[in-house]
Amino acid sequence: MAPAWWKSSVVYQIYPRSFCDSNGDGVGDLRGITSKLDYLQTLGVDVVWLSPIYPSPNDDGGYDISDYRAIAPEFGSMADFDQMLAQMHQRGIRLVMDLVVNHTSDEHPWFTEACKSKDNPYRNYYIWRAPAADGGPPTNWEAAFSGSTWEFHAPTGEYYLHLFSKKQPELNWENPRVRAEVHGLMRFWLEKGVDGFRMDVINMVSKTYAVDGSLQDAPVLRPGFLQPAFTLVTNGPRLLEFLQEMRREVLDHYDTLTVGEAPCATIRQGVEITHPDTGALNMLFQFEHMDLDSVPGHGEGKWALKTLDLRDLKACLTRWQDGLAGQGWNSLYLGNHDQPRPVSRFGNDSTYRVESAKMLATLLHGMQGTPYVYQGEELGMTNKPYASEADCYDLESINMYRSATQERGIAPEVALQAIRSKGRDNARTPMQWNANSHAGFTTGTPWQPVNPNYPQIHSQAALLDTNSVFHYYRQLIALRKAQPVLVHGRYQLLLAEHPEVYAYLRTLGDERWLVLCNFYGGTPVLDLPYQVAQRVIANYPSAGTSLHNMVLRPFEAAMLRLE
Template sequence: MNQTVNQTMNPRHDWWKQSVVYQIYPRSFQDTNGDGIGDLPGITSRLDHLQQLGVDVVWLSPIYASPQDDNGYDISDYRNVAPEFGTMADFDAMLAGMHARGIKLMMDLVVNHSSDEHEWFRQARSSRDNPYHDHYIWRDPKPDGSPPTNWEAAFNGSVWEWNEPTGEYYLHMFSRKQPDLNWENPALRAEVYDVMRFWLDKGVDGFRMDVINMISKPWNADGSLPDAPVVREGFLQPSFPMTCNGPRLLEFLREMREQVLDHYDTITVGEAPLATITQGRELTNPETGALNMLFQFEHMDLDSVGGTVGGKWAFKPLDLRDLKATMTRWQEALAGQGWNSLYLSNHDQPRPVSRFGDDGRYRVESAKMLAIFLHGMQGTPYVYQGEELGMTNLPFASIDDCRDIETLNFYREAVIQRGESPAQTLAAIRRKGRDNARTPMQWTAGPQAGFTGGTPWIGVNPNSVEINAEQAYADPDSVFHHYRRLIELRRRYPVFVHGRYAQLLPEHRQLDVYTRTLGDQVLLVLCNFSAEAQAFNWPAALARDAAELLLGNLGGLLPSGEPAPESLLRPWEARLYLTRVASA
């Protein structure tokens, strides 16, 4: 059904501000035909889980036809469903099931690049004179025969791949099987807009746009691309700083909005590596921007040593003060001028309870604390599948257990090419590898966690015997029911959506304490990011006698049976209070 609305006559809708989004990674959600790969009928069969949780929107990772070089982020046909996931009829049934439950669907739009098996690229690589040649980015070698620039691809190696039929290199910021699309070409942009209309006219409610701030490249006046500054002697140089937030980005996205998005009632979020606060305001401003919100990565990079050969794999312990500073900058800068997305995990990130919490003794407590920390801020919260169960990273026994192209390439380059320690490299993969988020959803304590009747495409976490949805439903104090209560509070109290944010303890190393204020209501958020009890003083500016505890992650009694002191936050404790400003 066409959802066209005349945005020039109706106010711009902002239902997505009140929403909570749940991301499904279809390959790992639920398999119904026993091939070990999650599918669309599997998603349909589990929609009651989402309805019970209370989410408003599903973000569905790619289900398009694809050779699966990068698990579906290499698309060979934007208008068809990959056979391993099902059929278009299966898609239509899934969408109808979501809408019947009041859940909207946000598709993944991957248009910085396509698959090299897409018909556009098959045509483009055949001849310089082919009409599709200009759909992609081609350049001749340098005079010495070397690739056009010194850029390194996201999955290691050069961003340039030689194409013998045309005697040129083509650009690929990711895998060599993911050639970058040429957004300078109006014909390419028109093709993209047609693809968007195809899905919107089927009833889809919006798009998450993959690495969308890379579509505008930094062209020199002569049509060449510049070399990257040398920050690592003897290596290819980081390419993301060269291609993120290019000169025509806002122009392209405004055109997309005018041509497509303004004619539908949509939710849009752009994945934007290296986006600055200024760019965040510019892109998400409701009047002059183009998107509803961004996925920025500042907080995701705080536990990595930037500028090193290891990149994201070079670990450093998180300093809570840095996390608070980053979140506060974005909260304050976008207030009234744009909108934040709130996330701690997705298909590209390790499990948050293993990364930012304690996935051992305090798994349940820290998973709940992280939920309160995130959902208390202003923005649209995102829940990645399994996060609502407190799922953890998988202790991969060897590189043979891994499936992700980024991980496999990193291991090969680190161990085989540079001679680094296999044990240390595997330790980095266990900590930061993308496969941590891609292990099958843990539904039951039974074989293969209830995910499949066959052999799963990637191993199931052994702790599924203890951590699974069936167990969580039965336990009223589970992580699942904690998330459900948080989502209910968001619907009940507008302060969660519209309240003004203020950080109260920016320099504390273990506590995060902040407020959200709307009218005479104040939401006070208390989070202990440590395994040690922390003293807490009630803010003098807030009325203690009017405070109502909306939600906590620990009971009101100590193990001894004594009441827990309100002036002490126990290990990984979090509380949400509703109060008001104290009388003068």
Template structure:
């Protein structure tokens, strides 16, 4: 039986606001995307994941949707969308839309009706609770974008739940009528020709506390902080039931790629949800490896910086590889619209920018799963370090800075250091297409400042240089299509306790590949374990020329070196 197409695919994420602007208003749009599809075809990707382009007030850059069946005017029209989709399909590229149905915008017609009266038929599309006896919010939970998860609604005398911005009220999936609305809008886009969905925070649609109605206050970890609501709102008891219903009602009737964003997911949940027979989605975005460079238990969350210990990354990735092999499927990613740039986070965005970006790509793409490439990752684009908080646009970043400085008196310099490392705007600066005005992104004024490296780090330069990150990624992507071992091979971790070398094997039948990556600027020596035979071998791909007289039992690695080796005999 052949694999489904998405197992051998590579997905490229487009953040439309920052990809390419066709009309000079400083905001990327659908016609701009269409104009740059040759770039994606040359890279060799199979699927585009498009972040939201629906009609929206843009409180959270499109993740607050006011009309699920229309396009935001700044991005274009439905006709522009159809033209873009046809151009993708003509190039053999499929399209996955962002499905944001844990919450809507407070400007959506559903919520405008819901907030008007407790008797309104749409009232139960959202989650409402009475105030405490003193009139305060029902719980002390903190939203992802700071402040309480509860917002007062005067017309009904209730609080509504919002796990993110107050302009993003959570939808009530306990209501069957709401679920049917969601399935209808999914069919609308699938019938239009899209090829699947990336589902935003999908494991929050079933709230654990909705089952018994309990709303306990939780102990505050540190004075001045509310209790993070995420831990109390993910993975409710009806999650699989809802997702299986979605599969039965919608997904089983189309040939789709589905990936669910799932904060705090475990490998058990990964297996359950992505099981090809009894599950509901093809794969999850889990966050364990993305949380390893934050201080565990610190109420500042991701802003509490910690140096990554490579051994932690090995344990996390190996567990997901091993426990989903043969019974589920992994998604593979290091960056997206919510994450900083991996070459700055895990590599070296200075002297060794190109080589460390290539190493990280090798390490990621040779694992089992479907790889995701975020726009600019294929150029080795790094973080930005804007000096002023006013230069940032992201609601999460701005709210965190305001609360931390005004309410907790934290050091602005330390906060800016955290923003430079982890802020979401690191990923949202305009795509640098050339070294020309505004990096070739727009003829107008960009909606957010450019990454100042664009004169030397841009797509035109990368395509002209055979040694660039772009061409290396192109070769990595081609490997997946040419060699079944990359898709189906078993993963086995080597050297679990080595602090600098990340090595593992992939095995399929009699074929075995060895992946060796140096996560440092040092020169450690790789020693092949004695139980792995290597009478003969050949390099499949590497980011640096092969040294003379190589001995796999004592291989000196150069800074940020990556090498994939086929073991023979």
């Protein structure tokens, strides 16, 4: 049996609003994406993951969907979509759509109907509860975007559950009609030729509490403690059942790539979900490594900043590499539409921007799993400069700043620094195509400003520079297609306690490859008992074939074939 195509693939994520605007209205669109497919083909990616393009009030950047079977007018028409998909397939690029079915928009017709009365047929599509004895919310749970998870609906006298924005009511997956609706909309897109789905917070569709009519056993959070409620209700008892039903009813009938976003997932759950025989999805996005630069258990969640200890990152990624080996499949990512730019977060976005961007790419593309490249990552795009809270466009950052400064007494500069480091707008500034006005993203006024460093960092210059981050990514992507050891080889961590260097082996048969990554600006000396047969790829000129007393330069990285 031939290996699954998605194991040797590289996925490129597009956030459509910020990718390329074809009509000058300041919002990226489908025709803009189509116009850049030759660029993606040159990069060499196999799959495009498209963030939501469906009609939405855009309370949460399109992840609040009001119609699952249509295209939002700002992105174009269904004809534009069909042309884009055909052009992708003509270039050998597959398309993965975002499936956002843990919740809908409160403007979706299902919810509009559900609000009409308690006995409306759509009422049980969502999770409703009576007020507590004091008339307040059923629990004191905190939503991911701050505030209560419960929103009161006065006409019917009940609260509905929302783990994110109040405009994102939770779907009730205990209702088989809801699951059938989801299966139907999946078939709609698959029949149009889509090649798979990225499934938004899919491990929340089965909830530990709030689904059985009773909340008496639900935990009560400490007053003022801002642990988001989704950490309490995630990975409910019927999750695998629901996903296996989805696989049986829909996915088994198509050749797809499926990746589930799974906050709070454990390795055991990762194996259960991605096991090729008994699981349901090809891979998942786990978040453990995304939390290592936040203070564990702190009430401020991801906004409580701490310096990353490289040893923690090595231990975390190694647990997942080892834990899923032969039993599932990893997704490999350091950035996406919800995360800050990797080169600003884990590298050096000034003096060593190019070197550290290449180093991070080497680390990720050398591991076992399917790599994901977020738009602009292949250029070494950086976090945006926030001068004040007025520079925030994302609901999460706006709510955090208001809550921190007005309700919890946190100094404005402290809150702003957290947003500079972790805010989602960092990833959502427009793509930088050239040095012209607005980086060539639009001929109009962009929906949010382009990062002011675009005259120095843009794709036009990167394509012309053979030493650019872009061409380094292109070489890494080509290597995965040519070298089975990078796809199927066994992973083995080296130098686990070294504070500066991430080193590991990949082994397949007689092939042994060593991946070396200096994570910092120092010059550590290594002494490894190997002889280099070939420097396959590196972000500095050759330093010889001996690993005895080898001095690594700042943010140096290399893949080495060993004798």
